[in-house]
Amino acid sequence: MQAYLELSNIGMSFNTDGKVFQALCNVNLKVDKGEFISLIGHSGCGKSTVLNIISGLYQATTGGVILQGKEVNSPSPDRAVVFQNHALLPWLSVYENVALGVKQVFRKRKTRAEMAAWILHNLELVHMQHAADKLPHEISGGMKQRVGIARCLAMQPKVLLMDEPFGALDALTRAHLQDSLMEIHRNSGTTVVMITHDVDEAVLLSDRIVMMSNGPAASIGEILNVSLPRPRDRLALAEDRDFIHARHEVLQFLYSRHKFPAADNHEKKLSAPLGMTAQTINNRNKAA
Amino acid sequence: MKLFELNWQTGAMFKRRMLRTLTLVGIGMLTFAGLWQISANRIDTSLGQFPGPVQVWEQIQNLRAEHIREIERETAFYQRQSERNADILAQDPTAEIRIRSYTGRPTFVDQIITSLITVTVGFLLAMLVAIPLGIACGLSETLYSAVNPIIQLFKPVSPLAWLPLVTMVVSAMYVVDQPLFSKSFVTSAITVALCCLWPTVINTIVGVTSVDKDLINVSRVIQLPALRHIQKIVLPSAMPMIFTGMRLSLATGWMVLIAAEMLAQNPGLGKFIWDEFQNGSSDSLGRIMVAVLVIGLIGLLLDRFMLLLQRRMSWDKTTVLR
Numbered sequence: 281m282q283a284y285l286e287l288s289n290i291g292m293s294f295n296t297d298g299k300v301f302q303a304l305c306n307v308n309l310k311v312d313k314g315e316f317i318s319l320i321g322h323s324g325c326g327k328s329t330v331l332n333i334i335s336g337l338y339q340a341t342t343g344g345v346i347l348q349g350k351e352v353n354s355p356s357p358d359r360a361v362v363f364q365n366h367a368l369l370p371w372l373s374v375y376e377n378v379a380l381g382v383k384q385v386f387r388k389r390k391t392r393a394e395m396a397a398w399i400l401h402n403l404e405l406v407h408m409q410h411a412a413d414k415l416p417h418e419i420s421g422g423m424k425q426r427v428g429i430a431r432c433l434a435m436q437p438k439v440l441l442m443d444e445p446f447g448a449l450d451a452l453t454r455a456h457l458q459d460s461l462m463e464i465h466r467n468s469g470t471t472v473v474m475i476t477h478d479v480d481e482a483v484l485l486s487d488r489i490v491m492m493s494n495g496p497a498a499s500i501g502e503i504l505n506v507s508l509p510r511p512r513d514r515l516a517l518a519e520d521r522d523f524i525h526a527r528h529e530v531l532q533f534l535y536s537r538h539k540f541p542a543a544d545n546h547e548k549k550l551s552a553p554l555g556m557t558a559q560t561i562n563n564r565n566k567a568a
Numbered sequence: 569m570k571l572f573e574l575n576w577q578t579g580a581m582f583k584r585r586m587l588r589t590l591t592l593v594g595i596g597m598l599t600f601a602g603l604w605q606i607s608a609n610r611i612d613t614s615l616g617q618f619p620g621p622v623q624v625w626e627q628i629q630n631l632r633a634e635h636i637r638e639i640e641r642e643t644a645f646y647q648r649q650s651e652r653n654a655d656i657l658a659q660d661p662t663a664e665i666r667i668r669s670y671t672g673r674p675t676f677v678d679q680i681i682t683s684l685i686t687v688t689v690g691f692l693l694a695m696l697v698a699i700p701l702g703i704a705c706g707l708s709e710t711l712y713s714a715v716n717p718i719i720q721l722f723k724p725v726s727p728l729a730w731l732p733l734v735t736m737v738v739s740a741m742y743v744v745d746q747p748l749f750s751k752s753f754v755t756s757a758i759t760v761a762l763c764c765l766w767p768t769v770i771n772t773i774v775g776v777t778s779v780d781k782d783l784i785n786v787s788r789v790i791q792l793p794a795l796r797h798i799q800k801i802v803l804p805s806a807m808p809m810i811f812t813g814m815r816l817s818l819a820t821g822w823m824v825l826i827a828a829e830m831l832a833q834n835p836g837l838g839k840f841i842w843d844e845f846q847n848g849s850s851d852s853l854g855r856i857m858v859a860v861l862v863i864g865l866i867g868l869l870l871d872r873f874m875l876l877l878q879r880r881m882s883w884d885k886t887t888v889l890r
Contacts, residue, residue, distance in 0.1 A: 337785055355788040367782035371804040371883035380800060381790045417884070435790070 282349060283310035284471060285334070285439055289343035292329055303329050305497040307343070309490060311439075314469045318482040320530065321492030321501075322538070327475045328443055330492075334473060335359050335441050347438060357385045360432035362442040366424040368416040374427050375412040378402060381435045402434040403427075405464055422453035426460070433464065442474040446481065455514065458484060466511060479534070483526045484514060491533045501538055504529050619854035624861070627854040635675040642670045674835050680862065683836030686753060687825045687870075690760025691818055697761075698768035698817070699810060703798060705769070706776025706806070723766040727759050727824040731831050734758050752834040759828040764821035768813035775809025776802055804883060811878040818874055822867045837863055 290307040293300050303326045311317055319327045332338040334345050336355040345352040352359070360381075368377050378399045386395055403409040406426040411419050416427070425445060432440055445461075446454040458481060465472060465485075476482050482489045486506050493501040506526050508517065517523040601621045608620035619627070653665040674682070705712040738755045779802055787797045803810075829838025841859050844852040 335789065337788060355785070355791070357790055359789070361785065361789050363782050363785070365782065367780070367786050369783060369786070369801065369804070372800075380792075384790050384792060384796075415883075 284313040285311040286346045290340045291342035293341050302497045306499050316472045316487045318486040318489045319475045320482050325492045325495050326498040331441050331443055335361050357435040358438045360435050360437035362428050362432050362445045364444045364447050366428040370416050373413050378431045378434050385435045402430045406430040422449050439471045444475050479530045493538050615853050616850040619857045623854040624857045627858045631676040635677045638672055638675045645670045679836050679840045686756050687821050690757040691821045694761040694765045698765050702769045702772025703776055706773045727763045730759050730762050752832045755832040756828040756834040760821045760825050763824040764817035767816035771809045771813025775806030779805040815874045818870050
């Protein structure tokens with residue numbers, strides 16, 4: 281059976297100054313409808329590239345993305361993207377930011393009044409209806425990201441793509457937004473592909489965690505199933521054995537099997553006595 | 569009560585700062601005027617002594633008096649005409665009456681107004697081309713590569729180089745039975761337009777090319793059609809740069825205008841200076857100096873006006889505009 285969303289043999293190389301850099305190689309993934317997938321890996325491993333290829337903002341060099349039996353080759357509201365730094369238009373109010381997408385997507389399907397109600401409904405989903413008339417610079421970072429999510433949800437995407445959506449937020453705000461996102465996912469049944477750096481976040485939110493190996497020519501290293509029952513409660517999970525196990529698995533992958541490449545060098549340096557360079561050691565010997 | 573005190577304190581501080589600024593401006597002005605008067609007294613030209621602040625002040629009064637006199641003459645002329653016509657009609661209601669417009673010579677104030685109209689028309693003409701061209705070049709790398717060399721080539725050209733060409737072209741092409749505008753006006757406006765095109769084109773291109781990449785991606789994901797993309801994302805993003813360009817353009821245009829009017833004989837401030845220079849009376853230098861000061865003042869006011877317009881149109885009221 282064909283999957284809802286399929287990444288088939290994706291490879292990506294960038295051409296900079298005549299040098300070809302192979303960023304991705306042989307990325308294969310099948311995602312079911314309604315699944316929540318996290319992409320995790322060290323920075324520079326090509327997670328964002330994968331996401332951009334799914335969104336259609338980039339074109340894969342080899343292979344391709346198939347969504348509901350159709351090849352993806354350009355961006356579309358079907359695959360809405362939540363950007364890391366919210367990317368709200370600063371000159372439009374919260375309401376107008378959401379309206380921009382809605383007007384485009386539902387141009388012929390909804391009346392003006394229906395659209396207005398739909399926009400407000402989506403703002404309500406992210407608990408932002410009270411700030412509908414505010415400009416983005418008048419609301420906090422977490423609120424901006426909520427609006428960014430509402431803007432995407434309002435377009436009723438087949439797949440919601442999130443590029444480190446909570447990376448720039450403080451821990452408390454992030455927890456709030458994670459809870460909101462779980463609630464939205466539960467109620468709407470949207471398929472989500474999310475990039476994250478945060479192991480706890482990945483385990484808490486995902487059905488499957490896709491762990492990527494390091495570049496160049498990065499690929500999918502392992503996929504971890506997180507079969508924790510939903511709805512999930514972060515307090516109860518903190519002590520849960522399955523949660524701790526899953527968390528341990530991801531940490532093992534990231535810090536033991538696929539160490540951040542620069543970390544190796546760092547460790548070698550540290551093997552000398554702490555805080556002492558070769559020079560200071562020599563000097564001390566001379567003094568003796 | 570405490571709040572009030574705080575307000576009062578900041579109010580007092582504000583007043584003190586204002587006073588300080590005003591004092592400094594006053595000292596600067598007075599020093600300048602003093603040095604000007606002293607050095608003016610030492611310069612003798614064939615048209616008499618170089619005008620100092622005192623002579624310039626006299627000429628300001630003179631020009632004002634001339635203007636008032638001219639207005640009086642004009643009203644008197646129209647009054648005489650209407651009385652005469654009323655008499656004629658009283659004797660014979662079917663008589664054909666003639667209404668002539670007053671043809672006095674333009675006063676200094678008329679010339680200022682002519683200059684302002686000319687620079688406005690030239691500037692608007694330039695903006696009508698510059699902003700769409702800048703947006704198009706900013707959006708399309710291909711178009712930019714094609715157009716950029718032409719922009720770079722014509723940008724440094726002096727208005728005086730354009731003027732003879734524009735004059736000849738206008739004389740050849742602008743042939744109307746009852747022209748609404750004089751040829752000298754059209755020539756000056758077009759020369760202004762040609763010279764103040766470039767800063768806006770260049771700044772608009774920079775503004776359009778530096779739109780935040782994420783916002784462009786948002787637009788691609790939403791699949792905004794080209795025109796809405798320009799309207800909703802490109803224009804608001806590029807607005808500050810477009811305004812910077814427009815301010816530079818208007819300043820250039822105002823400078824160019826004076827030279828263009830001298831040569832094209834458009835009855836504005838440029839022609840005023842040229843006529844005074846040719847006139848060569850003992851008052852001429854003083855009158856020219858008045859024109860110089862007025863040109864500076866109007867240039868300043870035009871720039872302030874653009875700044876005000878920018879503040880009005882800018883979405884971000886928190887940015888400091890200078």
